[in-house]
Amino acid sequence: MAETHSLQELQQQAAVASKVYVQRDYNSGKICKFQTKFPSELESRVDKQQFEETMQTLNNLYAEAEKIGGKSYLEGCLACMTAYTIFLCMETHYEKVLKKIARFVKEQNEKIYAPLGLLLTDPIERGLRVVEITIFEDRSIGSGR
């Protein structure tokens, strides 16, 4: 039985069994942070440590995007002085980190989760509300009569 699939194979051939949602953790305020609690549905599929590490890295990346510090103030003041027209030309710090996050999610999917039959959806595609984890079925579909 082929346990390992590549990312493309998964998306093209396997059927979706179920989806697990990791919600936002608002206990630290309004910053974007996801719960690191290990969902029970994934117990049979992936190592708890690995999953928590992925979530923690994701949280750290979002914290970096939303960090309020010297650099963001400079960007804000410069934007204010130019009547915010620089946003038309320049990519904001947040957007740069979002691209980093997209790359990170893709890399995690390719290296770790796709071979296990899972797929992480970049939270930005769900409005930064949830991390959607799609669990693919291993058995082939359309088994004959």
Next chain:
Amino acid sequence: MKHCEYQQIDPQALSTPTPTPTLPLQQAVVQEEKKGETARRKWEVFPGKNRFYCDGRIIVAQQSGVLPLTLGLILVTTVLFFVFDCPFLLKHLTVFIPAIGGVLFVFVVISLLQTSFTDPGILPRATPDEAADIEKQIDNSGSSTYRPPPRTKEVMINQQVVKLKYCFTCKMFRPPRTSHCSLCDNCVERFDHHCPWVGNCVGKRNYRFFYTFIVSLSFLTVFIFGCVATHLALRAQGGRGLMFALQESPASAVELVICFFSVWSILGLSGFHTYLVASNLTTNEDIKGSWSGKSGAEDTGNPYSYNNIITNCCSVLCGPMPPSLIDRRGFMPVEESSQTVATEIELAAKKEINVVGGPTPSQLPPCALQVPPSPIPLPATPNHLQPDLQTPV
């Protein structure tokens, strides 16, 4: 015995008699149709009451409100100022007057347009899967034929309990400080208010533009008022009187009237919003008195405030610019081949059941044949169903 293909229903879905999104036949039909369509951008299927221009680049509320009036008033007053007052003041005073006026005018118009055309921080609605997941978590009993009592979730922010409400329209728990705007039919993050003058909601993403707009507009109004008054005073010098000055420059009278009546409200609004910025509050919270402790003797302070005016101002106005979450110009996801393969098999299964007519309808899964068609094509169709071979007969 001939095997008929049945569809395995998710048992949890059966236990809750909710019309969960299991409309395989209609979904399959819609998906078949969608395969033939060209890819559409997400703004074309946006569920809120917004209007989009320039292929999704510009977003405004459904009713533009009095935005044309706002723009018109500002333009008319400033143009009259430049045409009738500036030449005189340029000659008699200094060249800086039209220069400053020009800079202020540019600031006002740009920030107004940015406030009106920027996504205020709209939260996209939950996908059907997400909504089903949340429903499962909330309550597993009771039908959904009536609206259950309002659901809330409590979180601790800065050692303070904050209640998160469930939004029935968007089918999700609203993040803190998010509110649903009934005019735009969207949940907006850090919702301040819906401004008819600007024709858009004011929320997390465009609050700084709005603040810049009202502050620069206050400066512009005061500036024009001052210059026009100076102009008339200079003309009326030498004992000629105000009436003479007004007759010579009637446009100045118009400007004076407009500025006089608007300066109070604009200055007042700027002052109010400066207070809000300094205490990291929104208009919504201030009006409702969420943190002022009106609702009892609890120690309710604003959990979002940094308790430092400078930090509050900086975080509200100069903080990182959050991205738009609704991705207006993205393309609608083409249905994955896995789902279309599965639905093709479902279609075949359907035909089997109909042709063979073997099992009695009561033995068939109830949702397969009797659910009324869904008028809304679901963009992301969940597919929990797989053909299963076990015959219950």
